[in-house]
Amino acid sequence: MSPTQPSTDRPIPPLRKILVLGATSGIAEATCRIWASQGASLFLVARNAEKLAAVAADLRTRGASYVDTAVADLDDTDKHPELLAHAVNSLTGMDIAYLAHGILGDQAEAEQDFNAAAQILYTNLMAPISLLTWLANFCVQRRSGTLAVISSVAGDRGRKSNYLYGASKAGLSAFLAGLRNRIDREGVTVLTIKPGPTRTAMTVAMPNSEKFADVDSVAESIVSAIDKRRDVLYVPFQWQPIMFIIRNIPERIFKKLNL
Amino acid sequence: MPTATPTAPQLDLPAADEQQQGKAPFESWGRYPNYSARIIPLHWQSDFPAIIAGLHNGALPVGMGRSYGDVCLLKDGNLLLTTGMDRLIDFDPETGLLTAEAGVTLAQILDFAVPRGFFLPVSPGTKYVTLGGAIANDIHGKNHHTAGTFGRHITQFELLRSDGTRLLCSPTENPGFFAATIGGLGLTGLISWATLRLKPIVSRMIDYEGIQFHGIDEFLDLSNQSKDIEYTVSWIDCAANGRNFARGIFMQGDHSTRRAELKPSAKPKLVLPFDAPGFALNHLSVSLFNTAYFHKQIHKRVVSLQDYEPFFYPLDKLLHWNRMYGKRGFLQFQYVIPWEHAKEGTIAILHEVAKSGLASFLAVLKVFGDVPSPGMMSFPKPGITVALDFPIKPERTFPLVARLADMTFEFGGRLYPAKDAAMTAPQFQSFYPQWQQFARFRDPMLTSSFWERVTGDRPTL
Numbered sequence: 001m002s003p004t005q006p007s008t009d010r011p012i013p014p015l016r017k018i019l020v021l022g023a024t025s026g027i028a029e030a031t032c033r034i035w036a037s038q039g040a041s042l043f044l045v046a047r048n049a050e051k052l053a054a055v056a057a058d059l060r061t062r063g064a065s066y067v068d069t070a071v072a073d074l075d076d077t078d079k080h081p082e083l084l085a086h087a088v089n090s091l092t093g094m095d096i097a098y099l100a101h102g103i104l105g106d107q108a109e110a111e112q113d114f115n116a117a118a119q120i121l122y123t124n125l126m127a128p129i130s131l132l133t134w135l136a137n138f139c140v141q142r143r144s145g146t147l148a149v150i151s152s153v154a155g156d157r158g159r160k161s162n163y164l165y166g167a168s169k170a171g172l173s174a175f176l177a178g179l180r181n182r183i184d185r186e187g188v189t190v191l192t193i194k195p196g197p198t199r200t201a202m203t204v205a206m207p208n209s210e211k212f213a214d215v216d217s218v219a220e221s222i223v224s225a226i227d228k229r230r231d232v233l234y235v236p237f238q239w240q241p242i243m244f245i246i247r248n249i250p251e252r253i254f255k256k257l258n259l
Numbered sequence: 260m261p262t263a264t265p266t267a268p269q270l271d272l273p274a275a276d277e278q279q280q281g282k283a284p285f286e287s288w289g290r291y292p293n294y295s296a297r298i299i300p301l302h303w304q305s306d307f308p309a310i311i312a313g314l315h316n317g318a319l320p321v322g323m324g325r326s327y328g329d330v331c332l333l334k335d336g337n338l339l340l341t342t343g344m345d346r347l348i349d350f351d352p353e354t355g356l357l358t359a360e361a362g363v364t365l366a367q368i369l370d371f372a373v374p375r376g377f378f379l380p381v382s383p384g385t386k387y388v389t390l391g392g393a394i395a396n397d398i399h400g401k402n403h404h405t406a407g408t409f410g411r412h413i414t415q416f417e418l419l420r421s422d423g424t425r426l427l428c429s430p431t432e433n434p435g436f437f438a439a440t441i442g443g444l445g446l447t448g449l450i451s452w453a454t455l456r457l458k459p460i461v462s463r464m465i466d467y468e469g470i471q472f473h474g475i476d477e478f479l480d481l482s483n484q485s486k487d488i489e490y491t492v493s494w495i496d497c498a499a500n501g502r503n504f505a506r507g508i509f510m511q512g513d514h515s516t517r518r519a520e521l522k523p524s525a526k527p528k529l530v531l532p533f534d535a536p537g538f539a540l541n542h543l544s545v546s547l548f549n550t551a552y553f554h555k556q557i558h559k560r561v562v563s564l565q566d567y568e569p570f571f572y573p574l575d576k577l578l579h580w581n582r583m584y585g586k587r588g589f590l591q592f593q594y595v596i597p598w599e600h601a602k603e604g605t606i607a608i609l610h611e612v613a614k615s616g617l618a619s620f621l622a623v624l625k626v627f628g629d630v631p632s633p634g635m636m637s638f639p640k641p642g643i644t645v646a647l648d649f650p651i652k653p654e655r656t657f658p659l660v661a662r663l664a665d666m667t668f669e670f671g672g673r674l675y676p677a678k679d680a681a682m683t684a685p686q687f688q689s690f691y692p693q694w695q696q697f698a699r700f701r702d703p704m705l706t707s708s709f710w711e712r713v714t715g716d717r718p719t720l
């Protein structure tokens with residue numbers, strides 16, 4: 001893990017141009033509300049047209065200076081270059097790309113059916129790599145930009161309860177670390193975001209959901225980590241020491257745990 | 260590759276489906292009664308048709324669960340949780356018209372509106388209620404005598420019915436459904452979005468005045484003198500008898516007209532983290548609290564400039580204050596008695612409460628104005644309204660509340676469904692004789708524990 005040293009040599013433009021992939025996800029939507037209230041320009045991508053339109057209207061109302069949308073299935077990697085070129089044209093540039101799409105998948109099914117396992121890896125790892133390849137080269141050419149990507153604490157160590165999801169996020173975190181190592185020196189920031197369980201309308205009925213992180217404060221942390229050009233964000237921050245311990249349990253013991 | 264639905268990334272959790280199939284308790288604010296139901300979160304307006312089509316028991320749209328009794332409960336049924344539908348749709352700063360999904364809370368609306376120089380047309384005692392809930396209970400606030408109920412400031416909304424129809428409702432379009440849905444307790448369909456008329460302000464501040472009074476006559480005099488003041492409400496000491504009977508503090512305010520910074524509110528930090536033990540609120544502790552509260556205001560009259568947050572939402576500072584009443588919860592009781600018997604009725608009821616020794620420390624007294632509500636089943640009407648709360652002591656609380664309900668009926672008044680967990684079917688049906696007319700607008704798939712209790716109705720499936 002690299003140190004999270006904020007650097008001040010790259011000033012934050014006041015009205016930023018932000019591309020959001022997976023804009024109808026709970027965390028992405030909460031993050032976009034903050035950016036909209038700051039007057040940002042947004043290009044939103046999601047699969048469902050009706051939901052995307054609802055999010056776009058909300059962000060316009062909250063003060064975004066510009067909102068454009070595209071309906072796309074991000075598993076369709078062949079269409080990524082065209083989609084991304086269209087997005088940066090529409091925004092007339094791009095300061096931040098925020099990748100928030102992904103699936104939890106069904107661990108039990110994936111243990112029995114390779115196609116289900118491959119689907120998790122494709123959506124959570126292959127599709128982001130395809131997007132980030134284009135986006136990284138775009139930013140390197142301009143020697144500026146931030147690539148903020150939602151990975152997960154689940155990628156820090158494989159556990160029996162969700163190791164396919166975990167494997168996809170571990171791969172993504174490793175990819176991002178390597179990408180950062182390559183392009184940070186080119187003036188491009190790469191932020192790996194690792195959220196813990198987050199309270200959204202979907203989790204409200206779960207036991208102890210009161211103790212989950214509030215999606216709005218998760219979003220605030222993400223916005224602030226991007227502003228500070230941090231490298232890795234555990235959110236809420238308690239997950240950093242927790243995952244440090246989990247990563248360092250000897251395998252001899254770990255393999256017997258029920259996590 | 261097969262396609263997949265994007266979701267927020269998460270650590271492993273019990274599968275959402277598994278949880279949602281099972282029954283979970285959903286608490287109303289009074290924490291009584293306590294029923295389990297299947298909670299189905301709605302994130303999007305488009306979720307409703309598919310979800311309702313797959314249900315086999317009755318369903319009920321719910322929001323923040325801030326109503327006190329069982330209007331937001333459905334024992335062993337399906338609660339459609341609307342708080343995920345919290346998007347804004349449109350705002351016109353020229354007219355103040357805000358259109359938003361029904362799950363948006365009044366707190367979220369204030370966060371949006373106040374920095375833009377707008378305020379809610381009607382504020383209840385908490386900002387943690389949804390727009391849909393505010394319509395469904397046709398809530399009222401400290402400005403009822405000048406502004407009427409919340410429903411008066413709703414220009415239109417969309418109603419989704421379980422048969423798949425979408426009805427645009429306004430005073431001119433589907434006026435029957437418009438009137439039935441305002442104060443309709445969520446039973447006429449799912450309100451997907453609504454348009455609310457906000458009002459302009461130039462400051463967050465309220466020009467506040469607090470005045471001590473002794474007795475209902477003094478209270479009525481003060482109410483008469485303050486007819487032109489936008490907000491009025493009184494706290495009343497219900498534990499006191501004899502010389503201090505019906506003493507209280509009359510609180511009034513207007514939005515300050517001096518321009519000031521319209522900054523957003525800070526987030527609340529205090530949460531009552533655990534249930535207080537059952538004995539924490541007893542006659543002695545409440546009497547002491549009430550005496551301290553009455554004398555906290557040292558002078559008979561106090562004038563100050565107050566932020567709107569403490570003026571409108573004094574209890575919101577302490578999230579989950581309802582835990583003060585412990586696990587058993589509490590009963591709320593709010594009546595309105597029309598002018599004809601308002602004074603004698605209020606005195607009689609307050610005597611009965613003081614005599615019972617069952618402490619109530621969040622007692623509120625207000626005069627309702629004569630601005631008519633557009634809702635068919637709305638609670639307010641011109642007269643005096645009193646809201647009381649009682650800790651649940653099974654052998655004493657229920658007989659007291661039953662006596663108070665009978666007295667309310669004898670004085671020609673009625674009770675507020677949003678604050679009720681105890682009125683009987685005959686009482687409800689005489690308080691709201693129009694209930695059968697209302698029942699014709701009910702969605703056959705939607706019901707509530709309240710509705711079943713006061714009508715004996717089971718959903719037609």
